[in-house]
Amino acid sequence: MxxxxxxxxxxxxxxxxxxxxxxxxxxxxxxxxxxxxxxxxxxxxxxxxxxxxxxxxxxxxxxxxxxxxxxxxxxxxxxxxxxxxxxxxxxxxxxxxxxxxxxxxxxxxxxxxxxxxxxxxxxxxxxxxxxxxxxxxxxxxxxxxxxxxxxxxxxxxxxxxxxxxxxxxxxxxxxxxxxxxxxxxxxxxxxxxxxxxxxxxxxxxxxxxxxxxxxQAFELGRDIATTPGQVVFRNELMELIQYTPTTGTVRKTPLLIVPPWINKYYILDLREQNSFVKWAVEQGHTVFMISWINPGSEQRDLTFDEYVEKGTLTAMDMIEQATGEREVNMVGYCLGGTLSGITLAWLAAKGDGRVKSATFFTTLLDFSEPGEIGVFLDDAQVTSIEERMDKNGGYLEGKNMGAAFNMLRxxxxxxxxxxxxxxxxxxxIPFDLLYWNSDSTRMPAAMHSFYLRNMYLNNRLREPGGITVNGAAIDLSKVTTPVYFVSTQDDHIAPWKTTYKGAQLFSGPVRFVLGQSGHIAGIVNPAAKDKYGHWTNGTLATDPDQWLKSATPSKQSWWHDWDKWVSAYAGEQTEAREPGAGKLPAMCPAPGTYVKVKAG
Incomplete structure (x- = not known):
C-alpha cells in the first residue's frame, strides 16, 4: 500500500x-x-x-x-x-x-x-x-x-x-x-x-x-469497532462479545468468529462501510466474537491447550448458555483459523459434532511453504525468540512481530x-487499517513457542497425531465438518497454494474460494463495493494450478458466495436474540476491555 x-x-x-x-x-x-x-x-x-x-x-x-x-x-x-x-x-x-x-x-x-x-x-x-x-x-x-x-x-x-x-x-x-x-x-x-x-x-x-x-485520531467504540454489542463472558484469556441484532428474526445457528491473537479482532469491524461483523449481523446471523487478552508477564505460561480449552471450547459453551443453541457455525481468520482447525480435530476425537460448518480466512494448516515470513523462522531464530521472551518477562512484544511483517514489504x-x-x-493522516496494524498485541511465551516449533518449524499439524492438545491426538483427517476456505491471490503471509494443501487435509466437503488482492484487503472486501472479485470451483483438484485453471471467475466479493454457502447450515429463522437476554448477563458494551489494552 x-x-x-x-x-x-x-x-x-x-x-x-x-x-x-x-x-x-x-x-x-x-x-x-x-x-x-x-x-x-x-x-x-x-x-x-x-x-x-x-x-x-x-x-x-x-x-x-x-x-x-x-x-x-x-x-x-x-x-x-x-x-x-x-x-x-x-x-x-x-x-x-x-x-x-x-x-x-x-x-x-x-x-x-x-x-x-x-x-x-x-x-x-x-x-x-x-x-x-x-x-x-x-x-x-x-x-x-x-x-x-x-x-x-x-x-x-x-x-x-x-x-x-x-x-x-x-x-x-x-x-x-x-x-x-x-x-x-x-x-x-x-x-x-x-x-x-x-x-x-x-x-x-x-x-x-x-x-x-x-x-490519536481513533477511539475504539467511537470511530472503529463500532458495531453495537455486549461482552457477555470474560475469563483470563478472552472476552466473548455478542452483537446486537438489526433484523426482526435471525438464523437459528449462531456464528462464532475466532480472530488471530497476533492482532486485535477489529480488523473485521473497522468502519461501518467495511465491517464484516456489521454485514454478518445484517444477514441475520447472531454473531459472537472472541476478543483475546493482550498478555503480559502474568500470562507467560498460557499454553496452546488453554487457547483451545478456555478459548474456542469455552466460547461455544457460553454461546449455548446465551442462546440455548448447542450447534454453531465457526469462522477463523489466519492464526484463528489454525486454532479453529485444531478445535475441530479435538471435537472429532471426542465425537462432538456441535460445529455445523467451519470457515477459514487465509489460514495455514499445512506449513510446508509458509511464505515470506519463513525467512525469520529456523531453529536458531526461534531459539533467539524464546530467549528474548524469557528475558522480556515471558512474552514477545507486538512490535517485534510487526517489524518482521513490515520488513516483508x-x-x-x-x-x-x-x-x-x-x-x-x-x-x-488518519487511516483505520494502519491504526489497526499499529495497535499490536503481545505473544505469551509458552503458547508462542509451541506454535512456532510445532507448526512453522516441524509442520506437525498436517500429520495425524502430530500434536496432542488437551489429551487428544489432533488428526485433521478425522474432521468431516463441511468447510469453506477463502484465500487470496497475492497473500504473502499465508500463500494460497499452501492454504490449498491445508484444505485437502479434511475428510468432509470442502469449498475452496480464491479472492483477489492480499491477506487483509482480499478478506475485508465489502459486498456493497465488490472491489475485488474471486474464483470458485466445485471440484477440489489435487493440484492448485489445475484448480485455478478450471475455476469460474466472478467480479463480486466472495462475501456473497459465502453467505449462500453458510445459509445451508444456518437453520430456520427464529426470534432475534438481544445480548444479555439469555443466561449470560451483559457485562459491558462492545468492544469490551481487553481490546483496549495497548502493548508498550
Whole structure:
C-alpha cells in the first residue's frame, strides 16, 4: 500500500534568511537525535545470538558461493557496464541540449518510489535513479543464481540483500531525492525542521517507532469497532462479545468468529462501510466474537491447550448458555483459523459434532511453504525468540512481530513513511487499517513457542497425531465438518497454494474460494463495493494450478458466495436474540476491555 500522508504546508515565497534559519535549526535537531541515539546505544548493548546473525551469515555464505559462477558473473558484469555506458552516453547528449532523450527505462515507470515527476525533470536526478536501478537489478540477478546453499539460507541471503538494496535507494536520502529539494524550495526548509521534529518524537525508549498513521485520531467504540454489542463472558484469556441484532428474526445457528491473537479482532469491524461483523449481523446471523487478552508477564505460561480449552471450547459453551443453541457455525481468520482447525480435530476425537460448518480466512494448516515470513523462522531464530521472551518477562512484544511483517514489504511499510515523515516533513493522516496494524498485541511465551516449533518449524499439524492438545491426538483427517476456505491471490503471509494443501487435509466437503488482492484487503472486501472479485470451483483438484485453471471467475466479493454457502447450515429463522437476554448477563458494551489494552 502507498503512504497516505498529507503535505503540511503550501509553497511559500523564497526567503533566504528563513531558509538559513531553518537549515540551522534542522541541523541542530539532527545533532540532538544523534546524541540520543548514542546515549540509547550505550545503555543497551545486548549480546548477539545465533538468531541475530542469521541474515548477515547467510549473506556472507552466499557471497562466497558466487565463486562457483564465474561465467555468469562476467556476463552480468558486462550487461551492467553496457547499461551504464548507454546511460552515460544519453546523459551527455541530454546535457549538450539534445531534446527528447530519456535516461530511464520502462522499469522506472513501474517503481512507485520514483513515480513523482521530479525524478525525471532534471538529468542528474534521473541519472541517479537509473544508476540505482541498474545496480539493484545487477545484484538481484546475482542473487537468483543457482546456489549450493541450503534453501532456507539462500532465501535469507536474498531477503537480506533485497532489504539492503531497498534501504540504499536514492529516495531515502535527502541529497539524492529531488522531491526533498523541491520541498525545501517550496517551504524555505520548513520540511526539514518538521521532519527532524517528527524523527525526535518517534524516537521513543531508545528505538525509532515510525508512525504510519495518526494514533490519536481513533477511539475504539467511537470511530472503529463500532458495531453495537455486549461482552457477555470474560475469563483470563478472552472476552466473548455478542452483537446486537438489526433484523426482526435471525438464523437459528449462531456464528462464532475466532480472530488471530497476533492482532486485535477489529480488523473485521473497522468502519461501518467495511465491517464484516456489521454485514454478518445484517444477514441475520447472531454473531459472537472472541476478543483475546493482550498478555503480559502474568500470562507467560498460557499454553496452546488453554487457547483451545478456555478459548474456542469455552466460547461455544457460553454461546449455548446465551442462546440455548448447542450447534454453531465457526469462522477463523489466519492464526484463528489454525486454532479453529485444531478445535475441530479435538471435537472429532471426542465425537462432538456441535460445529455445523467451519470457515477459514487465509489460514495455514499445512506449513510446508509458509511464505515470506519463513525467512525469520529456523531453529536458531526461534531459539533467539524464546530467549528474548524469557528475558522480556515471558512474552514477545507486538512490535517485534510487526517489524518482521513490515520488513516483508519494506518499501511500502517502512521507507515510504520514513521519506514522508522525516525528509518531506509531512504529517500522517488518519487511516483505520494502519491504526489497526499499529495497535499490536503481545505473544505469551509458552503458547508462542509451541506454535512456532510445532507448526512453522516441524509442520506437525498436517500429520495425524502430530500434536496432542488437551489429551487428544489432533488428526485433521478425522474432521468431516463441511468447510469453506477463502484465500487470496497475492497473500504473502499465508500463500494460497499452501492454504490449498491445508484444505485437502479434511475428510468432509470442502469449498475452496480464491479472492483477489492480499491477506487483509482480499478478506475485508465489502459486498456493497465488490472491489475485488474471486474464483470458485466445485471440484477440489489435487493440484492448485489445475484448480485455478478450471475455476469460474466472478467480479463480486466472495462475501456473497459465502453467505449462500453458510445459509445451508444456518437453520430456520427464529426470534432475534438481544445480548444479555439469555443466561449470560451483559457485562459491558462492545468492544469490551481487553481490546483496549495497548502493548508498550
Amino acid at each position: 502507498g503512504s497516505p500522508i498529507k503535505t503540511t504546508t503550501e509553497p511559500q515565497r523564497f526567503q533566504p534568511l528563513q531558509l538559513q534559519a531553518n537549515l540551522t535549526k534542522a541541523f541542530m535537531l539532527w545533532q540532538l537525535f544523534n546524541a540520543r541515539m548514542a546515549q540509547a546505544s550505550a545503555k543497551t548493548r545486548p549480546a548477539s545470538s545465533a538468531g541475530d546473525m542469521a541474515f548477515p551469515n547467510a549473506l556472507k555464505n552466499w557471497f562466497i558461493n558466487l565463486a562457483y559462477h564465474p561465467a555468469r558473473i562476467i556476463q552480468h558484469n558486462q550487461e551492467l557496464l553496457q547499461k551504464q555506458f548507454s546511460l552515460w552516453q544519453r546523459l551527455n547528449m541530454r546535457l549538450l541540449g539534445f531534446p527528447g532523450i530519456s535516461l530511464s527505462d520502462d522499469e522506472s515507470n513501474k517503481d512507485r518510489r520514483f513515480k513523482d515527476p521530479a525524478w525525471k525533470e532534471g538529468p542528474l536526478s534521473e541519472a541517479v535513479m537509473q544508476t540505482y536501478l541498474n545496480f539493484a537489478g545487477y545484484w538481484k540477478a546475482l542473487a537468483e543464481l543457482d546456489t549450493r546453499l541450503p534453501e532456507q539460507e539462500s532465501k535469507k541471503a536474498q531477503f537480506f540483500l533485497n532489504n539492503l538494496l531497498d534501504a540504499l535507494a536514492p529516495n531515502n536520502f535527502p541529497h539524492t531525492n529531488p522531491q526533498v529539494w523541491q520541498a525545501i524550495r517550496d517551504t524555505n526548509g520548513d520540511n526539514l525542521v518538521k521532519g527532524m521534529e517528527n524523527l525526535l518524537n518517534d524516537f521513543q525508549d531508545g528505538e525509532l517507532r515510525i508512525r504510519m498513521t495518526d494514533m 519494506a518499501n511500502d511499510l517502512i521507507w515510504s513513511f520514513f521519506v514522508n515523515l522525516y525528509l518531506l516533513g509531512k504529517d500522517p
